Amino acid sequence: MLIVNQPAFNYLLENLLTGLGYPAELIISTDHLASAEKLLQQHLPNLILIDLSLDQTESIIFIQRLKKFHPDANVIVILAQHQTSLLFDAIQAGALGYIFHENTEAEMLNNIKSILRGGAPLHEVFAQYILSYPVKSNQTISSNPLNKPAHLTAIEFEILNLVATGLNLRQIAEQTSNSLYKIEGNIKSIYRKLASLKN
Template identity: 70%
Template sequence: MLPVPILLITDQPTLNTLLERVLMGLGYPAKLILCTDHLAEAKQLLQHHLPNLILIDLSIDGIATISFIQQLKKIHPDANVMVALAQHQTALLLETIQVGAQGYIFYEHTEAEILNNIKSILRGGAPIHHVLAQYILSHQIESKPTISITQLNQPLYLSAIEYEILNLVSTGLNLQQVAEQTSTSLYKIEGTIKSTYRKIACLKN
């Protein structure tokens, strides 16, 4: 693991402590885990430290954090951005993906689930769960693997494997089960999810 900083932007002490514990368990020293509960300070930390992973708690200010992610991805397009939000906030989650977020954790997640989602990002992939997959697939046009995201009013063209993964995840399978069912590596499955997110972001841009 590269010795580069990680930035946590949250005003919830319990969440902050949990994330620090997970990250240190992955091998990150405490001194490389930067924390703030203000977006203004986060901008300064970004300029001085160039963290490779930024985790943003959307409870700070949903609208402001969306704008923050959008600006961040323009300045540091290679930065890995994750968001923390409630499990029922699917529309908000999709909006963050549209502006460049590549992963997420839910407040309801267990420590093991948070760990798995962060690992997915660090491997170069992205997580997804059945509700988000269903949300995207709910805008299917006829029988073609083309999804129309209503917020964008543009079609999202999926490859055959992207479409298959979304369908399997929407039935409740986790990504490891999808990998086994499709005889594909977990690494490739997660990378394909990340590719799908990039397509959604490109429509917004």
């Protein structure tokens, strides 16, 4: 399902999804959150792309409601690259990944593929933002007891720190002697832990 109010961008996303093997006739599109809610009562898509520029606050609430009733739905948010705090809110609401309006088609495709194979994307600025939140490795003591921290495994904490320094996920996989699949899976785990703090 595509929830996008820009026809050209909607067309681009439809092309990307059909390229991934989604039959065109099964791709549902709408440009309103209200109609999306009605459509979701009749259909249960495994992939939902939602443009947060529709209505930021309502979009976050929509994701929270959706994940409550359909916890296995793969929700990907679409937003501008500088909207880091909004992206964090979306991840806490239950989004599993994101694409930026500024991304190339190849970058969008890579992020969608990552999510569909059980992983999640992560870029430098967002890793830095997550680290500014009370997150900690299970091997350390929280320095900020007033805020409930996200308890990360040692590898999750290491991935955040390495991405924050500018390394891409392939470089991190090589440096940590892990598969790219495992690195992406750990990022998805980080996102789920952030979402659990909100619930």
